[in-house]
Amino acid sequence: MSQDLSTAAAEADVENGGRGLAKLNPQPRQAYDVVLKLHNAPGPFERIEGVAQYDVTNEAECGRINPETGTAGRITSQEPLALKRVADDEYHGTVYLDRMLDEDYYGRGVCHWKFSGTGALLKATGAHEETRFLTFIDADRFTAGDTLTRHYPARDYPRASPVEGPSGITSIEDYPARGNEDPTVFVPELREALFSISLSAKEAKQ
Numbered sequence: 001m002s003q004d005l006s007t008a009a010a011e012a013d014v015e016n017g018g019r020g021l022a023k024l025n026p027q028p029r030q031a032y033d034v035v036l037k038l039h040n041a042p043g044p045f046e047r048i049e050g051v052a053q054y055d056v057t058n059e060a061e062c063g064r065i066n067p068e069t070g071t072a073g074r075i076t077s078q079e080p081l082a083l084k085r086v087a088d089d090e091y092h093g094t095v096y097l098d099r100m101l102d103e104d105y106y107g108r109g110v111c112h113w114k115f116s117g118t119g120a121l122l123k124a125t126g127a128h129e130e131t132r133f134l135t136f137i138d139a140d141r142f143t144a145g146d147t148l149t150r151h152y153p154a155r156d157y158p159r160a161s162p163v164e165g166p167s168g169i170t171s172i173e174d175y176p177a178r179g180n181e182d183p184t185v186f187v188p189e190l191r192e193a194l195f196s197i198s199l200s201a202k203e204a205k206q
Helices: 007-015 139-144
Strands: 031-039 047-056 076-081 084-087 090-096 113-123 132-138 147-153 163-165 168-170 194-203
Touching (some): 031 047, 113 139, 139 194
Antiparallel strands (some): 047 076, 084 090, 163 168
16 A cells, blocks of 8 residues: 555555555564465365464554544454465465564554464355355464364365255355364264364474
């Protein structure tokens, strides 16, 4: 975004998923290598999108004040994370903890950013009606080098099955499948046909 972006345009940009007035750090240094792995995938995933999330830690001192409530709005930014395929079921990327630039964006003090975590969205071909398989690892586990593995019913691939309700059968489009770390929470018939997505990271060698 332009440095002289108007406040109104910045707010509209944020509403559309942009970063508004916030700027990227031109020289980030705190790099982490990210690995996404698929296990027993029921089919190919043509759309795999990563994201790194950052949140301001002192919005009360620096955030834009909502004129209706008098409170500071939460300032967050989700920056794209490129995931490169290195094997049939493995993708690599790089996340910078210091990707955002600490600066006074609203004339009320310097906004201090903190990395909150990273996640991914996967779809079979990318078609709207297909299931969105989602995963997200928070910053503490990310920087500690933990591996987050979430399990998903294979039957939701490539799209969730229609459900029958009081008004008849309803088609489910763009279903957000968030999975579960514990595979035993699924009923036995689903437990026998699960696949998983793992996210892990380690500090990059300088």
